[in-house]
Amino acid sequence: MQIxxxxxIFYIISLLIIVPGIVSLLFQGLNQGIxxxxxxxxxxxxxxxxxxxxxxxxxxxxxxxxxxxQRSGNEFYIRTEVLSQESTNEIMQGLRDKLGEVTFLxxxxxxxxxxxxxxxxxxxxxxxxxxxxxLYITVRFEWTFGVAAIxxxxxxxxxxxxxxxxxxxxxxxxxxxxxxxxxxxxxxxxIVIFDRVRENMKKTRRQDYEELLNKSITQTLNRSINxxxxxxxxxxxxxxxGGSTIxxxxxxxxxxxxxGAYSSIFIASPLWYEIKKAV
Amino acid sequence: xxxxxxxxIVAMLAALGLLANFTYQPILDTIKLGLDLRGGxxxxxxxxxxxxxxxxxDTIQKAVGIIRERVDSLGVKETTLYPQGDxxxxxxxxxxxxxEAAVNILKNTAQLEFWDEQGNVLLTGKNLKDAQARVxxxxxxxxxxxxxxxxxxxxxxxxxxxxxxxxxxxxIDQEIISAPTVKTAINxxxxxxxxxxxxxxxxxxxxxxxxxxxxxxxxxxxxRSIGPTLGSESLDKSIKAGIVGLIAVLLFMIGFYRLPGLVxxxxxxxxxxxxxxxxxxxxxxxxxxxxxxxxLSIGMAVDANVIIYERLKEELRLGKTLRAxxxxxxxxxxxxxxxxxxxxxxxxxxLMYFGxxxxxxxxxxxSIGIIASLAVALTFTRYMLLLLANLSNNEKLYGV
Numbered sequence: 001m002q003i004x005x006x007x008x009i010f011y012i013i014s015l016l017i018i019v020p021g022i023v024s025l026l027f028q029g030l031n032q033g034i035x036x037x038x039x040x041x042x043x044x045x046x047x048x049x050x051x052x053x054x055x056x057x058x059x060x061x062x063x064x065x066x067x068x069x070q071r072s073g074n075e076f077y078i079r080t081e082v083l084s085q086e087s088t089n090e091i092m093q094g095l096r097d098k099l100g101e102v103t104f105l106x107x108x109x110x111x112x113x114x115x116x117x118x119x120x121x122x123x124x125x126x127x128x129x130x131x132x133x134x135l136y137i138t139v140r141f142e143w144t145f146g147v148a149a150i151x152x153x154x155x156x157x158x159x160x161x162x163x164x165x166x167x168x169x170x171x172x173x174x175x176x177x178x179x180x181x182x183x184x185x186x187x188x189x190x191i192v193i194f195d196r197v198r199e200n201m202k203k204t205r206r207q208d209y210e211e212l213l214n215k216s217i218t219q220t221l222n223r224s225i226n227x228x229x230x231x232x233x234x235x236x237x238x239x240x241x242g243g244s245t246i247x248x249x250x251x252x253x254x255x256x257x258x259x260g261a262y263s264s265i266f267i268a269s270p271l272w273y274e275i276k277k278a279v
Numbered sequence: 280x281x282x283x284x285x286x287x288i289v290a291m292l293a294a295l296g297l298l299a300n301f302t303y304q305p306i307l308d309t310i311k312l313g314l315d316l317r318g319g320x321x322x323x324x325x326x327x328x329x330x331x332x333x334x335x336x337d338t339i340q341k342a343v344g345i346i347r348e349r350v351d352s353l354g355v356k357e358t359t360l361y362p363q364g365d366x367x368x369x370x371x372x373x374x375x376x377x378x379e380a381a382v383n384i385l386k387n388t389a390q391l392e393f394w395d396e397q398g399n400v401l402l403t404g405k406n407l408k409d410a411q412a413r414v415x416x417x418x419x420x421x422x423x424x425x426x427x428x429x430x431x432x433x434x435x436x437x438x439x440x441x442x443x444x445x446x447x448x449x450x451i452d453q454e455i456i457s458a459p460t461v462k463t464a465i466n467x468x469x470x471x472x473x474x475x476x477x478x479x480x481x482x483x484x485x486x487x488x489x490x491x492x493x494x495x496x497x498x499x500x501x502x503r504s505i506g507p508t509l510g511s512e513s514l515d516k517s518i519k520a521g522i523v524g525l526i527a528v529l530l531f532m533i534g535f536y537r538l539p540g541l542v543x544x545x546x547x548x549x550x551x552x553x554x555x556x557x558x559x560x561x562x563x564x565x566x567x568x569x570x571x572x573x574x575l576s577i578g579m580a581v582d583a584n585v586i587i588y589e590r591l592k593e594e595l596r597l598g599k600t601l602r603a604x605x606x607x608x609x610x611x612x613x614x615x616x617x618x619x620x621x622x623x624x625x626x627x628x629x630l631m632y633f634g635x636x637x638x639x640x641x642x643x644x645x646s647i648g649i650i651a652s653l654a655v656a657l658t659f660t661r662y663m664l665l666l667l668a669n670l671s672n673n674e675k676l677y678g679v
Contacts, residue, residue, distance in 0.1 A: 043509070085379045107568040108501040111325070125633040132625045140618055174568060177630060177638045181575070181645070184626030187470070191619040192586065197612070223582075223589045226535065230528045231578030237524030238574055243516035245315070245509065246567050251652070 003276015007270035033172035039113030040083040045103040152268035178252035184258025190268040284669035310559040313566030316509035320378035324497035326366040369395025389487035394448040401438035406431025410488035412481040421481025423472040440464035538676035566640030576648025584657035615661035
């Protein structure tokens, strides 16, 4: 496989996603859920015939005109400003009076102050994980591998954030966990390839990095594909059958997983090549 | 050699079967489910720093102790309490019909004060020795009997003596509960709060006063409530999804790797027992993201096998004998798997440190899974493959 020779193509493909992603992040940002900006979500189940418009009408009576109502099947997500327990109970009662039977599924309330903390923690977690991995890879391999792997991680984070910004998918704290997991797995993929590079490097005296990398990628390709497949099986099953609560978590994970597998082959390895050539 | 290997294989399979069969039910019974899977309420309380009083670790520890005492005496069922960060307390309630009401009572500061007409504080709940609720026989209303310690008795005597004919305000958390007019100085160190309480309210108040005031007041910063319907629905759905995903993985492994694939599947079974067993033993909580973490870690456990088998195939193609190929395959694959898993474990650990609630559950499950998969691959999988190699040298069985 001529992956290193064709690396410019892969750089361009990644840039085609990352650049619009960054533009979108700068101009419209991310669709932050209540975990970040504070507020309440009420999640209820109602009769099949109930429409979002009817729910909105009821909300107007409670001066909650600016609330968002999202319907998925016969379940409704009602996003409002921070609600007290009393107001939540009143709204539940109001819905019952006007629209018949209402089953309480869940409610979340998050104060506005917690959001900045969540963002700070996410960046801290990301930073600490990156430093620890860089250290580990430097000790076990060579710093060049570490730098390439971290750059690939940055690439993955930018792609996932960019896609979520462009699509305006809502992000919450589970999203951060998903991103971190994806980082763990994409570095796992890179390590398996780098491990083979390390091994092949010892075997040959003449170091033709282009050939070395192509060979290593090819040798580990079966593993890369099979591992993505088996992980995708379980993730797809959860996405389709796992219920609405966990859907976004799994979706973020799946997007990140595919990106991670792609980047370990088409980004991390070529980047290592660039670094190795430069030093 | 062949006969001996066959016997060992059969014995191992039987042992594995028995293990799975006998641990299955106890694990299901003992594993702790998170609130998102069984329904419940999780509240994060934030200490409100008042002027001149810094919230310290000590303050929070004290508050947790007091709230715990309240939980016990109020009889709130299945409650978990722990401090979070420097200035927060997390309360999780699983077994209550109206957890909201329980939290509203628990989080009361319950700062008792006696004021005179000018609003001077004459006496506080610090000097309280005991508080008991009782029901007035005249109108079935509740009231709370206060009993002061010796210093409190002196202060109360002085307070009543100075205010004869004037009202004395009984204030809880800056709210006037009752304002009786003092008829005569009271020297026996006891008083009665006669607000308009029901018997239950009087009882709750007595418990709050007995447990003492919280050293600082708390506001609800985050509240997540999961109805029982959604909890059990999520549990059913995610288990079903997990089983479907697992079967897909099992079939794929046999289809792609043949005989070793079957060994991988058996390894997965052992792996599942170990992970879930460990979780129930150490009392780890299984959350919804935790189930996702478990599903993912199955992918990870398979990955160890995939790396080994790919290596095994390579070694076989180089013309090695099956036994030599298995040895070389494992030796080479070990460090690959080790390095790859350590890096993933690093992320899981960081997540465990920074995450809260369900996310922490996810990180715990993932970490246990990573370690277990490494252990199973290097012991069980390896031994089984070597035993099978004694039975047959047919490389077709290895998909080469």
